[in-house]
Amino acid sequence: MTANKKLFLVSTVSFTVLLNIATASAYVEELDDRFKNTRRADEIWLIEFYAPWCTFCQQLDPVWYEIGAELKSMGSPISVGKVDADVHRSLAKEFRVTDYPAIKLWKDDLKYNYRGPRTKEAIMDFADRVSGPVVRALPSQQLFQNVMSRHDVLFVYVGGTSDLKKYFSAAKELIVHTYFFSATRHILPKAVTLEEYPAVVVFKEGTYFxxxxxxxxxxxxxxxxERFLSYLTFDSYTLYAMGDTGMTISHTHTPNLEAVYKTLMQRAATEYKDFYSREFQFGHMDGNLYINGIIMDELAMPAIIALNMSNDGYFLPPNKVETMEQLVKFLDAVSKGRIRAPLLGALLFFVFGFVGSTFCFVLYKSCEMVRSRMREEREEAEALQSPGRDKNTETRKNPSEKKAD
Structure with missing residues (x-):
């Protein structure tokens, strides 16, 4: 009797789960090649391109159905769909799908590509960000404080409309990565001092730039x-995003050495921001498996490594790094091309950091590489536009001159 009751309970739970999935799937529409001709111009669509044999696509299924159901329950204007890219190849080609699952958002005449974590929260944040206004107004101090409490990094345009066009253009290009806001000078916190207007300000880490x-x-x-914090915890998605800006770092064992590396990275990220923010991104990663796969070698932990995310080249310190002065010398050598990379290829982008039970990094950014990547993304966005649309020093000291303890 007890066994029968248990069997009955298990069956009931299984039935409930299946029913919930079936209900959620009702809010996700299966699309085909006709979709590009039947979609109305004012519709916003969040679309997953999948292949039936793709394991990652199968893992995303329940998350995708949850997203469809939740957006519907919220009254969102975003419709959610799926496309079997193996069958509907014409539509997949239209969206430039090259791997699975591919997540796209189609708004107006632009198709935006999502490259972040495949979690419900991250995907819904992307959908909300891209589907809404490119630049969002902050009309009150209360709203400004509320928004600032919800975002680690906040870009705000302050001033009149004269230079807003340039800011709007940048926001339209980078909305896939971060939110953009505008405000009048009276809305800003009293601690914020702007000598001239208009201005573009980024708020992060308790201060502003x-x-x-x-x-x-x-x-x-x-x-x-600037859309990244000065010091980051990396994962594979963050490193992929760093392909737009950087490179990596690592060294040997002992917990004490790991603590030294982490302290050095954090100091370099904050105290040396004026010298290195244009060239390096600092952070750490747990473990070394992902990095081993990139450099095709075994990296001892903890470690400091400068990794070129554009060509998988990397740099290791030729000597031990245990002081700020030694770290600065290594950064300068990488930046000025005085260290030979173990792998071939010119260094254009670096992430720099260390690996221990944690792996830490710094990202070295080449301005030319950034401009090249930006041009490629602009060209890709233009290529994805719907058919028929007309396409209309301040001198700095060398960081080695800064006192390094």
Missing amino acids: LYNEQQDGELVSWINR
């Missing part, structure tokens, strides 16, 4: 650098 065209170069490149 101003965009200076002469010092920082193109606005798009500056935003692409």
